[in-house]
Amino acid sequence: MRIEKICILAIGTELSEGQIINSNAAWLSKALIESGAKECWHLTLADDREQILTGLKIASQHADMLILTGGLGPTSDDFTREVLSTWLDKPLIFDPDSWTHLENRAQLLKFQLSPSQKQQCYFPEGATIIVNPAGTAHAFLCHRQNQPIFVLPGPPSEIQKIWETDLAQRLHQYLPGKAEQKLYRWQCMGLPEADLGDKTEEALKGSLFRIGYRAHSPYVEVKVWVPAEKEAQPWLEKLETALSPWVIVRNEEDLGSHLVQACQKFKRVRLLESGSQGRFQQRLAPYLTPSAFQTPFQIETLYGAPLDQNEIFKLLEKERSDELLFLSFCQASASSWLIVLQQGQVLQQEFLSSPYPEEQVSRNLAVLIEKTLLRWSEWLSHKLEK
């Protein structure tokens, strides 16, 4: 059976009432699309029997396969398996192996099992149990008139572990295994979405490729889906030329990763900043894994009143020359700041400003952070090498 449309049905009042964000739907969709799924829908509902039942009916009408997340816990508001049992007309059957799994897990993580945890060991008759190596509730697969229904626990780390150890492989029989379309992406800065759209449409006129756009300040992303069988290179080159003055990075590339890469050869790196409200940390931390970066990389964020320029230069004078130092300091104005790079005798500095008026605080912040990462990367790759 060939699956094209998938509905991810997320169950949880914490989701439907907005206490938390449905990151599972995004994570699963990305993985499913990469595995060759054509279309993903997300439906999110509260912990409510009637809503879940209605949701199941809608999802099964509009999708070839269902993936349910959440509602498999040990408490009184977890009833995904009950509603499913009613809908499938299959009684819930106790699985002793699942109880053993719970006992092992309780021993490993040093907690006492509670009798109410027994409900996590019941599965609709005929269901295939899928081991959850990262949590108490096993996942399972059941069917309704040939339609596969995967039922997963709610915590993101558990879903990702189950995907890795079982689901990705198991979905092979339903999905072709890799996307039939390849997605190319360009992150551009400095030209409005509408104009980038015009340039893209013109460059790809006649190609019949699907094209998409996403404005996420300060970037506009241009996306092109290319079917596997199509010869794309001449088109992609034409588009690259049309967008080139505004392209910052392509596909999965990220400026943060570029900067961390460029820092690898230095003994010790410090980034001292005020004004980004922790965003430099947020941008760089994913790439500063112990394996990727063995030398110390220190990020210091100063919250409170901005430093004045004298203080900054005093700081520069006393810095050790064997380290690479980045500085970024907020000025009185929210739309500009000073950035510095120091390495031994080399000192680069520049005032960066945002094109937006001062009141556009978060817009200014976003553009200044990206411009700073870009300038530092450029200085590192060009200036220091001379």
Added chain:
Amino acid sequence: MRIEKICILAIGTELSEGQIINSNAAWLSKALIESGAKECWHLTLADDREQILTGLKIASQHADMLILTGGLGPTSDDFTREVLSTWLDKPLIFDPDSWTHLENRAQLLKFQLSPSQKQQCYFPEGATIIVNPAGTAHAFLCHRQNQPIFVLPGPPSEIQKIWETDLAQRLHQYLPGKAEQKLYRWQCMGLPEADLGDKTEEALKGSLFRIGYRAHSPYVEVKVWVPAEKEAQPWLEKLETALSPWVIVRNEEDLGSHLVQACQKFKRVRLLESGSQGRFQQRLAPYLTPSAFQTPFQIETLYGAPLDQNEIFKLLEKERSDELLFLSFCQASASSWLIVLQQGQVLQQEFLSSPYPEEQVSRNLAVLIEKTLLRWSEWLSHKLEK
């Protein structure tokens, strides 16, 4: 007309294919529930005419009101307004005021308007235009057989601004204005979800309150919805007593906020750490706003090899005594670290460890960060005052 069920229909391939997370649905649901809505559904679909049309039909069948987000942009993949016009059987009409809005915005943000932006000025006949003070695409309200349909742009900052300047007030005619149920929350640590569930159910037996749970390591959250007309105090006190050994914070409280509050009286504060991978920054940054914290608060994260104990104590010796210093250092083991607090002559230190085995890295990290924030707050509020 009284609205109870609301469907938030998010449109965007970047959402349905998991490139980004649907934070709008969460934000809007929270605001709607606080305004008295009973039930929120989320439905997320790709930029695809057929999918949007099907989504509109489903949503209008199962909800009293629809809120659409996304697909109002200037590019070729934005056709929310077109599909809506077809479905409502109302032609799109050009609105000259919206074009003036675009011209003003282009002038303010110094960009050139493109002719393709004209599409953002068309609205289904009879729609009420709702000004978007933060972006190019105005929102609008239309109806289908008495069912209100709000159509909002996609960027979160624009939705939030429209809510603030118009929507919250406008929804008054449909929603009672404040929740009829009050939600009480307890964040607990150190007892499994199932046991906290048993204790909660026992304490509230006979109350008929709706109860919910959410495990988000290292916390388990207990939630109780209390109808406005009910006398809840005795029940809540009973529950408080039952949960008290494990309660860390209540309702909207957060440990990060507690710690920042407790630091306000110090001249200068530094937090120097390795091992949290930037998570201390992430936990504290939201509370370190310029207005909330005037004195300098510096967070330094050291990425790379962990410091050894000698280095740590050398560091402590040379530190200035007029500042409050927090230290947190990873040891060789991922399941324990050393935390220190120094203020003048007062020095507190402790090895914290996680109850989980070493391989449970992210679990250990989460529990160590929360335990550290808790101990620092305790030291500040009790020990330093003596």
